[in-house]
Amino acid sequence: MTILKKIKLKVRKIMDKKFYITTPIFYPNSNLHMGHAYVVTICDILARSAKLQGKDVYFLTGSDENTGKILKTVAERNQSVDFYLKELSQNFKDLYASLDISYDQFIQTSDKEKHWPGAVALWNKLVEAGDIYKSKYVGLYCVGCETFYTEKDLIDGKCRIHLTAPEQIEEENYFFKLSKYTEQIKNKIQNGELEIIPTSRKNEILALLERGLEDVSFSRPIKNVPHGIPVPNDPEQVIYVWCDALVNYISALGYGLEDDALFQKFWPADVHVIGKDILRFHSAIWPAMLLSAKLALPKSILVHGMINSGGHKMSKSLGNVLDPKELILKYGKDAVRYYLAREVSTFEDSDMTIEKFKEAYNANLANGLGNLVSRIMKMAEDNLDSPIHIHDSEADISLYFELLNNFEIGKACDYIWLQIGVLDQYIQESQPFKVVKVDKEVGQKMIAGLVTKLYFVAMMLDSILPDSAEKIKTLIKKNKAPETPLFIRKD
Ligand code: ME8
Numbered sequence: 001m002t003i004l005k006k007i008k009l010k011v012r013k014i015m016d017k018k019f020y021i022t023t024p025i026f027y028p029n030s031n032l033h034m035g036h037a038y039v040v041t042i043c044d045i046l047a048r049s050a051k052l053q054g055k056d057v058y059f060l061t062g063s064d065e066n067t068g069k070i071l072k073t074v075a076e077r078n079q080s081v082d083f084y085l086k087e088l089s090q091n092f093k094d095l096y097a098s099l100d101i102s103y104d105q106f107i108q109t110s111d112k113e114k115h116w117p118g119a120v121a122l123w124n125k126l127v128e129a130g131d132i133y134k135s136k137y138v139g140l141y142c143v144g145c146e147t148f149y150t151e152k153d154l155i156d157g158k159c160r161i162h163l164t165a166p167e168q169i170e171e172e173n174y175f176f177k178l179s180k181y182t183e184q185i186k187n188k189i190q191n192g193e194l195e196i197i198p199t200s201r202k203n204e205i206l207a208l209l210e211r212g213l214e215d216v217s218f219s220r221p222i223k224n225v226p227h228g229i230p231v232p233n234d235p236e237q238v239i240y241v242w243c244d245a246l247v248n249y250i251s252a253l254g255y256g257l258e259d260d261a262l263f264q265k266f267w268p269a270d271v272h273v274i275g276k277d278i279l280r281f282h283s284a285i286w287p288a289m290l291l292s293a294k295l296a297l298p299k300s301i302l303v304h305g306m307i308n309s310g311g312h313k314m315s316k317s318l319g320n321v322l323d324p325k326e327l328i329l330k331y332g333k334d335a336v337r338y339y340l341a342r343e344v345s346t347f348e349d350s351d352m353t354i355e356k357f358k359e360a361y362n363a364n365l366a367n368g369l370g371n372l373v374s375r376i377m378k379m380a381e382d383n384l385d386s387p388i389h390i391h392d393s394e395a396d397i398s399l400y401f402e403l404l405n406n407f408e409i410g411k412a413c414d415y416i417w418l419q420i421g422v423l424d425q426y427i428q429e430s431q432p433f434k435v436v437k438v439d440k441e442v443g444q445k446m447i448a449g450l451v452t453k454l455y456f457v458a459m460m461l462d463s464i465l466p467d468s469a470e471k472i473k474t475l476i477k478k479n480k481a482p483e484t485p486l487f488i489r490k491d
Pocket residue numbers: 023024025026027028034035036038039064245246248273274275276277278305306307308314
């Protein structure tokens with residue numbers, strides 16, 4: 001790519017006044033675990049940060065409901081699909097509320113009014129482009145992944161993710177001409193029009209494109225997924241759940257509906273945030289669908305690292321699934337947000353255990369941030385005559401925002417905790433609490449300076465720990481020390 005083009009892409013990113021960010025839409029086969037809490041939390045941090053930088057933000061999340069795998073669960077529970085989905089989506093929303101997730105819309109793909117017209121409209125576009133044809137699919141299908149596999153995708157004949165043997169199926173399906181778009185997608189990823197972050201994931205998808213893409217089966221017989229979206233003009237078939245799920249990113253904005261103002265305003269997405277497990281769907285199948293329908297491609301795809309627990313992938317059978325709700329109850333929402341933002345690597349896989357969580361909580365929240373707030377505000381309450389008035393414009397936190405604009409969430413947190421360390425050290429070395437006793441004016445100046453810097457820390461924390469940031473700002477406004485520490489040490 002030429003330097004000029006690179007600069008143009010960067011300028012496009014900075015100048016754009018709108019910011020559209022999405023999470024994956026989750027399967028509603030059980031409650032969300034820590035991995036799901038992770039992706040919604042990092043999206044929330046990026047959404048809040050964009051808003052604080054004056055962007056018009058739209059933050060989408062939701063659930064992927066036209067999947068065959070919930071049929072087993074509802075049969076076991078003797079419930080209807082609708083009843084089950086209602087209960088589960090409410091659980092999702094409760095978790096979001098308990099983590100202060102500032103989403104704008106929770107899309108459910110079972111929503112016949114909101115989502116189905118978009119899925120049908122897009123399908124019709126693929127047909128119009130001549131990219132849908134009927135053929136026989138003979139092969140393997142893993143219901144857990146809702147994915148068609150070949151023998152070479154398996155380990156010992158089993159799906160790598162679910163460790164079960166996929167079903168052998170023989171079906172007459174509609175296929176999508178994915179192969180036709182291989183070169184175009186490769187070019188767009190290579191020249192940065194579709195940015196895949198980090199580079200290791202970009203290289204992984206480029207290697208896949210280099211080997212070439214095969215056409216994919218894009219529908220299933222209705223008897224397998226009776227609650228799926230019917231294929232237009234063929235009542236025997238439903239749209240393959242991944243085709244329907246990916247469309248959520250535009251149907252939520254009104255694509256296919258009369259009122260598509262949100263679509264006109266926010267598409268293309270600035271960033272789809274996903275885990276590496278669904279990279280191929282987002283950086284090969286989704287761009288191909290958009291190219292076929294002559295729609296703009298998302299600007300970037302951020303592929304985050306996965307959370308393992310005790311060295312293993314979280315799984316119910318291993319009993320190592322971490323429930324975010326339990327940690328929120330015991331430690332508070334900001335403690336969980338802190339851990340996910342800073343202690344989990346943004347791009348690499350990380351291991352999470354309760355022991356690690358407690359250690360980080362005590363060291364960096366109870367001792368680090370919490371202690372600093374108590375120390376500074378105690379000095380301020382005891383020695384300042386009135387609250388300090390600070391204007392947001394006095395702060396220079398552009399470096400912090402730059403890190404977040406580059407999706408470096410962990411580094412952005414390190415930057416804040418570096419400032420916390422500097423303030424701690426200053427108090428220790430300069431001892432303003434002693435100075436103020438011998439020279440009131442100089443001591444007061446030092447304390448006012450500390451309060452101002454603490455305010456800047458709170459401004460940065462706005463996107464990461466919104467609740468704590470608000471508490472710190474209120475204490476500063478009232479010139480009061482907290483009655484109880486912001487984070488109480490846990491043994
Ligand atoms: O794949 N660590 O839904 P899903 C970190 N419905 N993140 C994790 C994680 C872990 N251990 N486990 C899951 C689906 N995630 C489809 C998506 S999108 C059009 C359709 C996160 O419920 C991660 O972001 O299996 C992963 O990509 C996503 O949850 C998968 O959620």
